[in-house]
Amino acid sequence: MNDASAGVSVEYGVLVRNAIKTYGVGSRKSIILENLNMTVKKGSIYGLLGASGCGKTTLLSCLVGRRSLNSGDVQVLGHEPGSPESGIPGPRIGYMPQELALYGHFTIRETLIYFGRIYNLRTEFVNSQVEFLSKLLDLPASDRYVGTLSGGQQRRMSFAAALFHEPELLILDEPTVGVDPVLRHSIWEHLIRQSVEHGRTVIVTTHYIEEARQANTIGMMRSGRLLTEESPENLLRDYNLPSLENVFLKLCMKDEGKNEIQQQPPALGHDNMAFDQSASQSDVSEVGIDGRYTRNDQRSPTSPVDFSAITQFDSAMNNNNESPAKVSSSPVINFASKRSRNPFRMTLPSRHRLSALILKNYLLIFRNLGILGFLYFLPAFQAAVFNVTLGHEPFGLRMGIVNDELNPSEGRVCNYTTECTYSMLSCRYLRFLKDNIIQIPFDNYSEALEAGKRNDVWGVIHFGHNFTEEFEIRRESGDSATYDTILRSQINVRMDSTNQQIDVFIEKWLIEGFGDFFRDLMKSCGHEPDASNFPLEFMDPVYGQKDTPYTEFMAPGLIISIIYFMAVSLTAGAFVAERKQGLLDRSLVAGVQMVEILMGYLVNQLSVMVGQIALVFIIMLWFFAVPCHGSMVLAILITFLQGLVGMCFGLLIATVCENEISALSLSMASFLPLVVTSGIAWPIEGMSFYLRTISYSMPMTYPIESLRCIFSKGWGLSEVDVYAGFGISIIWILGLLIGCLIVVRFRKYSS
Incomplete structure (x- = not known):
């Protein structure tokens, strides 16, 4: 970036030029953002207004680096979101999504401490912030569980999580929905204080149009376009209307019937400098000899805020000792240095973020007794039901x-x-x-x-x-x-x-x-x-026994299939549920890497799997006396590897699917083909030659045969049928993990 554009980038918190974002293809293609231009000065409050579905949330997700534009340019805090030097996603930004995006089984204090660990904040700072935000937002006792709070209290809790680390840029999606007027006043007062006293940039979307009078600049959005970008005072004066709601309605009526609005990048002296206009025309009461000015708080005739602090709106102007009136046009902003991002570029996982994710997952499991019982006792119950119902001689x-x-x-x-x-x-x-x-x-x-x-x-x-x-x-x-x-x-x-x-x-x-x-x-x-007698005598078998029970044939396949499919369903379900509730997006905007999230799930599911395998083996081998003639260590290890394969497959399902229904459907769709092709219920030798070749490439076929050889024949790793199961399990684990990372990276950069 050249020096001129660098100077402009320092002056502005957010710059968006010619932004186009579409979803779908062909006849189903839908335009969400259409040649949108947006300018947010540093240290200002920007109110983004618009009806549901107009593209506000999509625009915000592009600003925080969660989605990419089809075309156009974005700079946030002087850099492209997602670039290594931007710090976005990361601690420079505070994000409050439309969804609550909170863990209901956490207490208020645990929720804030979790984000403190994500941002690697000092313990003293975390404790002070918990106390400060609890008083500011009138939160209940810090030991209350988030799931027990009312809707308004949960919104305040979500707001506290966005403010917690005191970011340079605050992006708040509908922060005051469901909040009473008194608390809404307190929230806006705090945002103004953060903007004026600490120079923080704030972007707020809201349905309460009139409360946006307290913003420095208002962007009114409709159908993916900004109809205007001005100070509230200028809008009321220019349209000679008593309320912003009337202004918005008039702009919508003007826009009605137009097929397209050609949006040119506004000049810095007009729409892009709406904030400066409000200062120079309506709010400036005095310009000092150093070129700085004070402004009266004339945000709203009914504004509850009585605020008259001296602020610095334009660093470039101040550095040049110029008054706002002398600035008439915007320098050309150069985006030519925009770097193409490599989808395969990754950084090493952070220890503090990974530990926070692992602890969070453990708390969520052990706080929910129903899920805990389901995780540990369902596999054992399935093994018991199998032994009680299958393999016995019929009678009567x-x-x-x-x-x-x-x-x-x-x-x-x-x-x-x-x-x-x-x-x-x-x-x-x-x-x-x-x-x-x-x-x-x-x-x-x-x-x-x-x-x-x-x-x-x-x-x-x-x-x-x-x-x-x-x-x-x-x-x-x-x-x-x-x-x-x-x-x-x-x-x-x-x-x-x-x-x-x-x-x-x-x-x-x-x-x-x-x-x-x-x-x-x-x-x-x-x-x-x-x-x-027939002249055909069957002597004692080489392996097994005469009239070997059918349960002994099916036991290895059952053990592996139980552990495998439990890992698939639980991993996919937990991951998709977290994404659907907005929890995943919130963590990613905070700077958590997808690799760290996947590793966190793997660590937690591994510990759960240890308990599941132990209970299943106790039920099968001790309680129902299924014989194991080989190494118990090898038997447990091959089962453990198959659980890992299932977890990795569950993660792949979760990265591909958008909701629990599709994830569950895909998990169930994979169940029967894997069962019938892996030799669990019927020998593979009964298949055709070509289908048998496909069967041996499936993730469970060789491992089941390996476990069967360990149980019934007592074989070890020196035998091909045993070590082949270990080898193919490792290959599937690596392949599925690589697939997960590829899907995650390309979905991010193509979204």
């Missing part, structure tokens, strides 16, 4: 029995002999069925089949009229048995196979029952019981 399964061998009139009734007699073998076989099957007798096959169609029974077991005789002939004939004999000696079973698991269990029990029945018959007849 009704099966229809049609035994045509029974004929009491012929003396063919069930006998329960254990001797070697070929008599009523159907009854003998039915005795070996597990008690999980409830046998329901039917007189005929068609009746039993109708019961199956009505879902009264799961299936029908049918024995032919001469089952025992045909079975004996078949056994004695061996390979020479006829086809008719084979058919008549069969036990026919018709099942409802719509439920595959129950179908498999019943089939398994019927086969096992037949094996037990036949061995018992052979033993009672003096034959070798195992002679009739």
Whole structure:
């Protein structure tokens, strides 16, 4: 920046030239700011008036560095917001957003101390400011929780947070909404004192048009444009109207019907020097020999402020010993030195800001007992519900029995002999069925089949009229048995196979029952019981056990999925909620970096995750006796890494989504695809080759297999299936964190 423009920048607190800001694209494109020019002198109060939706809040967010213009130039305190030398966002600026942007579970004192830590203020200064602002703004006792305050008290508390560090520039978005007239007078009196006695620049937006008379300059805004920028006295005089509200209405009526207002940068001697005009024409009562002047307090005929302090309005004028009347035009302001910002430029996290964020997150968690219980006990509850409900053998399964061998009139009734007699073998076989099957007798096959169609029974077991005789002939004939004999000696079973698991269990029990029945018959007849077995013997397994419970297969996947998805939902939910309430913006304007906010969440969620993992492992391994044959340290570590993956994914969701609904929807949308593709409920080998390749690249697939190998096989990091889970977890963590930072940086500079 050249010397001339540097001098002008020193003179002005805020300069905006040809500002254009739009949202959306194509037919949905909406112009928020349209060729807007704005000039705010240092040490003055600037009242920005306009209806809701006219662009006031968007303009302020550009001034504090939270949004960027599509085109145009902004200088705040002599520098472009967001540049390293500007200090904005940072401690040079105090920002009060429209939202309350306060933590309801903090006390008044804790809230102010939190901002004191953010700004790295001395303890003595913090204590004195807490006492001073409590008296000035008539705040309740400092140990009151913010969430218990009334709406007006919360507005005052938000105002106190903006004033707390005594910034050079105060930007207040609707500070007096919901505040009683007496306190409103006190607030404006304090703002005037800050402006006059301490040279602080104040920009205030307000719906109370008449209270803006106490500002030095008023900017009346409509549809993204400044209709005028003048002192209140000049506006009332030039339009010959009794109130600023009437002036605003007249300007709006003039603007009505115009498609576009061509706004030229006002000359310093006219609109840009509205404050100086008010001094030279209506407020200046005496100009001293040193070129300085005093001004009468003629802000408003009904103004409650009686203020007559001597002020210095124009440093350039004073340095040149010139009176205001001699200044007639503005020097050209050069923005050519504006630097393009690198979205990837970052500074190291600040220790004091990071500690303040971590402490804040801990307080918010432990002050809310419901959330605390939810965080720690929901994963354990989910693990318990899984073990209680899944993997157990079904029981109480009704099966229809049609035994045509029974004929009491012929003396063919069930006998329960254990001797070697070929008599009523159907009854003998039915005795070996597990008690999980409830046998329901039917007189005929068609009746039993109708019961199956009505879902009264799961299936029908049918024995032919001469089952025992045909079975004996078949056994004695061996390979020479006829086809008719084979058919008549069969036990026919018709099942409802719509439920595959129950179908498999019943089939398994019927086969096992037949094996037990036949061995018992052979033993009672003096034959070798195992002679009739299939010539296929399953020996003791290499890993696991015979009839391994289904819970042991699913346990590793369940543990990791519980920790993973809890981390996703909680991290995304907390981050989005803080942004929606304006808390995130307030912290960022105070100079907190997004990297520090992400690190703060990671540290807090890590400590929560330690408790969650401990409880889940206790429930699964100790209470429900899921075996772990390998290293417990490795098992906990791979679960911990998966929790980190979930947290990073939750942060990415939060940076992409604007509200809780979209964040929750995206979290839920990711749940089912990850569950079904990661082998939690069904082996990956059941997928097609191409889908299997995709599955192995998912964040939970290899880690689940790693934990399964640690639990059931006792493997360590020397095995590929184990260390692959650790490697892919680390890759996903780094990739998601980089994605978060890229999204955050580009959203900031493209917003």
